[in-house]
Amino acid sequence: MSSQHGEWDEARVRDLHAALVDQYGPVGASDAHGADSEADPAEGVRQLLTTILSQNVADENTARASENLFATYADFEAIEAAPTEELAETIRVAGLPETKATRIQRALAAIREETGGAYSLAFLDAMATDEAKAWLTDIKGVGPKTASVVLNFHFGKPTMAVDTHVERVSKRFGLVPEAASNARAHDVLDEAVPDELIYPLHVLLIEHGRTFCSARNPDCANPVCETYCDCEGC
Template identity: 40%
Template sequence: MMTHQTTVPHTMQPMNAEKRHRIFARLRDANPDPRTELVYRTPFELLIAVMLSAQATDRSVNQATAGLFACADTPEAILALGEDGLKSHIRTIGLFNTKARHILQTCALLIERHDGAVPRDRAALEALPGVGRKTANVILNTAFGEPTMAVDTHIFRVANRTGLAPGKTPAAVEQGLLDRVPDEFLQDAHHWLILHGRYVCTARKPRCPECLIADLCDYPDKTPSN
């Protein structure tokens, strides 16, 4: 999940409930079964992929983990690789030295504290090296089906631009979305908003003429049609 700085308005008022419902209904109609673009088979593989995804694209992570998971797909197997062995698989990813150290520490703690399993508990997840609130939310939502909201740069931008949940910090946007997204959409809202920000509501030139919610969006500086 590549990150970058995005300037967004913070004075916009949150939109009304009827508009919010219509936005998510359209997103659901267009993509009824949204999924992360990270490739994984188990909660452990997802955890490692998300840890690697900071300041990296999902595509680059998938390229690295294809080889890694083919030979090491458990905490024990990754520890057996050692630091040099792990780095040989992930050196194409930014910050791979730090990420390798965190992954090895996390694998050791998963074995020590959780019998090698990924815990379904926010506090336990956030206690793992290299795992913050956003990563924990991704795991809880995607691996365990919890209705959480992992606010990355894409969700932060979309929530502010559209008026869905304006906020000056990721934590404020997260809480705003949890409070305002209708319950029937909350489980999948994380994926819809990430994909919308990644492919339509892009940072430098949002593709407003192609946007399926443009008429419901409160962003005042929409990209005009050519």
């Protein structure tokens, strides 16, 4: 449906954030850090691999696969060097095991080659957000959502990870065009959302998608939907 509630500009995005905060409470700052912090630089790589495991699978299976992966292999070098079939069996609970095993090993190889032997994504911290995202998405199997998770959650860069909830809600609200691809949705939201609201709005849109704005039979009897949503349920 057409957006009957008005056009989106920065002020309207801020109003949406405020309305979601009224509904769900404020979102604390992420624990993202820059690569120049004292945090383990390997954590960015660990997050990248975990995010690859999370593609198209429930959170509990991601957690099990991640636990299996890091308990089975001593380090990233061992993961990259493992027979792909063996790695696939290790992460099978995550679904698409052969595909994800290949993506994991391809990502580790790209990182090692970029750094000259180190398994660290610290070099991304010095890059502009678009450049860092381009580097990650050049790895086959790493899409804009996976890249944005790593860049926003780990490095604090202003790029929104658009999962199914964020995409569904933002399209129903008219913030993203209904016909936009997921990649286009990333671009639209990165441009529309003020940098400091990228992380909290991501969290709040997911909460709204899970609580009210579900894919089927949405419950539109809430102030946020009444103000912003144009879906058939409203």
